[in-house]
Amino acid sequence: MASMIGSKVERKEDKKFLTGKGRYTADINFANQTYAYFVRSPHARAQIKSVDISKASKSKGVIKILTGEDLANDKIGGLIAGWKIVSQDGKDMKVPPHPPLAKDSVNYVGDHVAVVIAETLEQAKDAADLVNVNYKILKAVVNTSDAMKSEAIYEGIDQNLCFDFGLGDKGKAEEAFSKAEKVVSIDLVNNRLIPNAMEPRASIGDYNPSSEELTLYTTNQNPHLTRLVLSAFNGIAPEHKFRVVAPDVGGGFGSKIYPYAEDAVVAWAAKKIEKPVKWVAERTESFLSDCHGRDHITHAQLALQKDGKITGLKVETIANIGAYASLFATVTPTYLYAPLVLGLYNIPVAFCNVKAVFTNTAPVDAYRGAGRPEATYMIERLIEKAAKELGMDRAEFRVKNFINKFPHQQCLVHNIDSGDYSAHLNKALELSDYKNFEKRKSESASKGKLRGIGFSTYIEACGIAPSAVVMSIGAGVGLWESAEIRFNATGNVSVFTGAHSHGQGHDTTFAQIVSDKLGVALENIELIHGDTDKGPFGMGTYGSRSLAVGGTAIVKACDKIIDKGKKVAAKMLEAKPEEIDFKSGEFVVKNSNKKKTIGEIAFACYLPGQYGEIKSPLPEGVEPGLKETAFYDPINFSFPAGTHICEVEVDPNTGETKVVTYTAVDDFGTVINPMIVEGQVHGGVVQGIGQALYENAHYDKSGQLTTASYMDYAMPRADNFPEFKIAYTSTPATSNPLGVKGCGEAGAIAAPPAVINAVVDAINTEISMPATSEKVWDALQNKKSNREAA
Amino acid sequence: MQEVRLEVNGKRISKDVPDQTLLSELLRDILNLTGTHIGCDTSQCGACVVHVDGKSVKSCTVLAADINDSKITTIEGLSQNGKLHPMQEAFKKHHGLQCGFCTPGMVMSAIDLLKNKKNPSDQEIRDWLEGNICRCTGYQNIVAAVKEAANKS
């Protein structure tokens, strides 16, 4: 059997999706189900003086209306921040309470005030219109840069400051800057984004009064953790009486890693009324209440020698985390951001300060890349600016400062195990035909267009991560992963993983690993995930971790199967276990042709004895059955890296900017399924270009989200892009047996600086994201008037 | 109530539905054809695209009563006797889908394109798919799939 690793295998899951047989949460219905509709705050910040449901309760079809007071009476806990950050002064971060239904105050437009449960959705909506909430409107804090100067939103949280985090050696960094021959600085805004998975969030609670079991069907990337949090912190139901099912999920991008208020409320309500309760978000609700991403303001400085060698880095960032501290809100701008500000450069000293602030906007949490795109945008914009100011070629400048010996202990946190940064840079230079760029630039000029080229050489830390490490820096849970390989008696295999696939193609990639390890045909392997009642506890899918961590757990479970198989085969083949080799699905006695297939071994394990034709006695002390579980805790992060090169053309008459070519060369270590990996790169790059040129979540001064539909929030569409050029280099990871590094976030991390560097190159003046037509036109006008004035 | 008579995926149906019932609601909630998805409220995302008398429309913005006596094809009606439609086949081959949520609308829209234009260029494919938003694939493999389906038909 040929190796499955590295094969372009068509996806096992495609047929159901292509024939309309996918089963997403909104597709699930129960005979006696009721419909939930949330009464949401129309104000960014207000006190709730009273909630009057008397009129609404009498509305047709209403079964129940629940408010924050009911929630408090039932002692349902608040949503939690899952990662404790300690400020520079040694004090713990400050977080406000986050009840799933607000009782005393609302803190962003879309905040949850009450839920109406009715026989039909229209009835629930009609009644929701009649819920009379008496608000005392307060002045909203909206702006990231003004948050610390504004009135405190919460009592006891001065300056709206969640934490003031520092990483690195401040003194040494200052010293490097005092000795620097050249200092380059940059001021950046990392624009707020709205994840916009195409499947809007949905939850259905279903309570079984006889078994007292509660089931929550939800659009989630992480069902076990969701159950744990809803159980342990919200007190919805004890874990052993609580099942969370995340069926087919239509994209997540980070926005579905954790339970939301709606999950808690719908599950609680279903138990309360003993009827299934279904809630499906309308797109506008998604815009208002899905967690947003990014939203940083950064000032960064690079210390250099005249010859272009980097000697130090200082970064100051304000991260807007919105109205409440969502589950991963505090780790995203700290440990997922600050260690990565070094990029893939050998920077001897650095200091990064991050102040996280509360504002009256939707909570901000992990969004594809989570912290790493912000770090990469900062360092790659700064690097390009430094190269320009030093008059050096930007490729040469990068090579001069690349880390080139591995393993490399960075000055902040990470110990990078492997990489070859010049390799992907050189390949990208070649693929993008960098040497002929000037020719293309003059061709564009002859059409009246400005052409620019931009680079991004990025690194990310994926495969999060060693539990001991993450828990020592505040993580509320360990970040291992589980797998279970269950051979059935007839030789086919059920594989359970704690990771969750919502587009990543695990059903195929993970099956390829099992097929490769155990020599079982792909069609005889079924991957099962997304149901807390089925597989072992797992930690879900995010941070490009599924393959590096979850895939490794599968490898470990396969190894256990092989070990047991060897013992059984030895008995059956009358040899010693150490004399058995396992290869391509067969247990073979060394230097002989005596062998048993893994199917025969599985059969023997389930029929351990002699009965007619069956002769499969198990060795003494070996349990019947063939099922192995493995929990894998990684020894290190993995470090994908790569070079992306973007070329843009700007129409100076309108400012319209188009990406004309885009080249991505990535080092993901070992690639299991190149077709799937390529798809991940395409998708990530489009989200990254989306951030750079089109997407922006905008709140007005009063805290109203003015981009709350596809009419106003610019989603990237097919006609926005050229065909991308994709290639790989490979230095396998040493931290896991597969050598894989993770590929899901790379595009979203690498693309924004590549695009903006290209725009800046084209128009020769600074620009912020998204570089909309008007902004580019404006920048060109300002440049012109400055020139005229000079 | 309105009596709605339609041929859905080759099968004649007749249902009494409230006047305000959208085609998408008829398909999903009454006929249990949940392959047609709802991704927005403003007729922009295209997850709900189906064919009405052979032309692609957004089923979330069409009243069921309005299309009485029409022939409807949904994603569930494309494959025949277990054999995938060439467009479905091409999406599979070229990895034109990831999470699968936009896929039904995308496939239905792409099939309509090939009815209008036999051999579209990359740009024509991208332009046509303006009304279908995908957040996963970056569109590149969708374009490749549509090209392949065009070449094969």
Place this chain on the structure above:
Amino acid sequence: MKNFSYHTAKNIKEATKLASSKTAYLAGGMTTLPAIKLRMAAYSDLIDIKKIKDLTGIKVSGKTLKIGATTKHADVASSKEVKKSIASLSSLADGIGDPQVRNRGTIGGSIANNDPSADYPAACLALNANIHTSSRKIESSKFFKGMFETALKSGELIQSVEFQIPEKSCYVKFPNPASRYAIVGVYVAKFKSEVNVAVTGAKSYVFRCEEIEKILSKNFSESSLNSLNLKTSGLNADIHASADYRAHLILTLAKKAVASCK
């Protein structure tokens, strides 16, 4: 969606008889249905006018092109008569919304709705259209009255739109990257005795830009507009574009339209 009663009218008389201030006519439904869905509008009854035969079709007679109110954008875009008589109108229709919107949306619906960034109103103004309704003929210069506001009286139904065929014309749209509606759209039409320049997307409703018309009437060339600076007063300023940028776009698109006039 909120309850309403659905009716199919067989003829204009039946349609107008059913109409009241609480009803709406339903053609493509591309705006009406989302508005009801989002609870931004509510009606007691929707009167479907698509079965009325007289309301659909495309006809060229002498100097005019007449398009029935329920003619779909896709049919206008693909019509040989339209391509031959006013090619710019064909490409305008081909650029409205997306293919699915074009398969349902109608010219009458677009005009009756008078969205500030819709395309067809600009065509009406630029091409001196007459709007034929169930009770009268309205010149387009008197038809568009304000944001989402027209001269139509309660129950009055658009039957057709009659465009004057110009010597040459061109419509250029600068779309909003989110909605794909026009941030600014400029329709330039040159007739024997006049030049019309209609602008959509830039104010609360479609208008003719007299400053540009004046110059182009004397000298129909791109370069004649080079020294013009448009005032920004009255122009829309929102998250998608400032008034300054819109003013600049009007001029830029007008030049492009003049250069591409066919």
